Amino acid sequence: MRVYEIGDYTKGLSLHAVERPEPVPGHGEAVMRVRATGINARDLSIMEGALGKNVMPYTRVPLSDNAGDIIAVGPGVENVKVGDRVTMTHYWEWLDGDWHADMAKKDYASTIDGFLAEQVVVPAAALIKLPDSISYEDASTIQSPGLTAWNAVVEAGAAKASDTVLTLGTGGVSVFGMQWAKMLGARVIITSSSDEKLARMRELGADMTINYRTNPDWPSEVLNLTGGEGADIILNNVGLGELENCLLSAASNGRIMHIGANPVVHNQGPQAPLAMTKIPNIIIKNLTIRGIIVGSRRMFVDCLTAMEVNNIKPIIDRVFDWDDIYECIEYMQSGEKLGKIVIRVQ
Ligand SMILES: NC(=O)c1ccc[n+]([C@@H]2O[C@H](COP(=O)([O-])OP(=O)(O)OC[C@H]3O[C@@H](n4cnc5c(N)ncnc54)[C@H](OP(=O)(O)O)[C@@H]3O)[C@@H](O)[C@H]2O)c1
Incomplete structure (x- = not known):
């Protein structure tokens, strides 16, 4: 399966595709086939090296926003099954209740490989099933910007x-x-x-x-x-x-x-x-x-429910294909976009 790695960001944008073995789920884990992912300001800063040297390995897979379906589950997984359409937050340990700064240690696309990949192994407990009315592309815009705004406006x-x-x-x-x-x-x-x-x-x-x-x-x-x-x-x-x-x-x-x-x-x-x-x-x-630090899994569930009930659709400016990632990044860098940019993975 293919992933993009950020490469040597100290020399500027160095993103490149590589082949990796298909992931195998361990106990409590599932494998998501990624259908769509979104790019955010933080991703751009990481890939451009704007956050400085030694912030992460050159092999890191970027992008934290995600939507896909389950293609394998490991032992002990009962909350999702193969074929389920799912998404999850990037600070995946924040399921509900209060935030703790230690939760930032498990952060997709920062401390853990992210979702600019065809397959990602994920903790099943963090997964959220997508309502039928929410497409993969729409769902892949929500984790970071949608949930952060939800926390800021609705919760906090x-x-x-x-x-x-x-x-x-x-x-x-x-x-x-x-x-x-x-x-x-x-x-x-x-x-x-x-x-x-x-x-x-x-x-x-x-x-x-x-x-x-x-x-x-x-x-x-x-x-x-x-x-x-x-x-x-x-x-x-x-x-x-x-x-x-x-x-x-x-x-x-x-x-x-x-x-x-x-x-x-x-x-x-x-x-x-x-x-x-x-x-x-x-x-x-x-x-x-x-x-405000993004939001919890419980807030994300509430947010998806509100979108379904009120028929609220994310404002997507453009959708790019997997092979057009550099064109996508250039468009993000141009500052022309309004709302979100999505990358269709498969
Ligand atoms: N705390 C958290 O958990 C959290 C979560 C998500 C994002 N963030 C951060 O929040 C920021 C926004 O994220 P984003 O995903 O919405 O970024 P984005 O999609 O890249 O949008 C950035 C927008 O900022 C606007 N802007 C730039 N300078 C401005 C200024 N001086 N006054 C008003 N608007 C200005 C521009 O709007 P116009 O083009 O209309 O001028 C630009 O489109 C980033 O710094 C990101 O890292 C934090």
């Missing part, structure tokens, strides 16, 4: 219809964030560098839009659009460089979801340090700044 954010949700950019997390907020009846403000993308977001349900490139003082525009109140829930999908603007955009008692993690914002250079003068906003507005 506890959004309600009277809330205004502000979500930064038109990437995978942000677009899902808008979808979950609209599902709950909240008003949504979304930002982008592109007027064309903002027009598309209005078609998809955004109530208000702001171009952060032509309007660098966009927090003032958030206040204008909300009668001076600000946003109740903010998805900071960029990171530290936009925290200051999030503090300025927040309503009293606002919740800022700290999601964006890249050391470099693509096409924009290193992130700016936080201005100490803006920190008093945290106290005077009684803000909560909350770190």
Whole structure:
């Protein structure tokens, strides 16, 4: 069976396909035939070497988003059978309850080989059966961006219809964030560098839009659009460089979801340090700044159920085939996409 390995990322993009033996499931394990996988900002940073040297072996198989079917099960597996359509989270040990940082040690596409592969051996307990109405391609967009946005808006954010949700950019997390907020009846403000993308977001349900490139003082525009109140829930999908603007955009008692993690914002250079003068906003507005780390298996099940019941479809920009992986990465690097990119594996 074929996999892609990341290669020597210290020399730039070095992804290449290799043959490996078909995996054999051990006790409690199953083998997933991967049908589709998705590429995320983190994957790009790893493959480009932006996270630095010695972060992982050159043989690492990238991409954490996944959907496929079961082709073999090991001894002791009873929750799935051959032929089941399945998916799973990438921090697979977080099944339910509270997160613990030790769970980050088992992370597909980071500490364990990921899903840009024809077959992957997986722990059966982590698997989730896909509803019939959710295709492999749709399912392969959810694990990282969809579930992270679900956690930020539905779980940690506890959004309600009277809330205004502000979500930064038109990437995978942000677009899902808008979808979950609209599902709950909240008003949504979304930002982008592109007027064309903002027009598309209005078609998809955004109530208000702001171009952060032509309007660098966009927090003032958030206040204008909300009668001076600000946003109740903010998805900071960029990171530290936009925290200051999030503090300025927040309503009293606002919740800022700290999601964006890249050391470099693509096409924009290193992130700016936080201005100490803006920190008093945290106290005077009684803000909560909350770190979000994807979500648990239980949250993923809830998220899939909500998609099925409410007929919510992921916004997929383009689907690439296995052999077109370099074209796929170039498109991701271009920053042109809105929502998600999918790779059809087989
Ligand atoms: N904490 C977690 O568990 C978790 C999970 C998933 C992802 N993440 C992180 O969250 C971030 C977003 O992930 P993603 O998958 O949505 O990325 P993505 O699909 O690559 O989207 C990135 C988007 O960010 C927008 N952007 C860039 N600079 C911006 C700025 N200054 N203000 C507003 N928007 C800006 C751009 O939107 P426009 O093109 O519209 O300008 C771009 O499309 C990444 O850093 C990723 O590593 C964290």
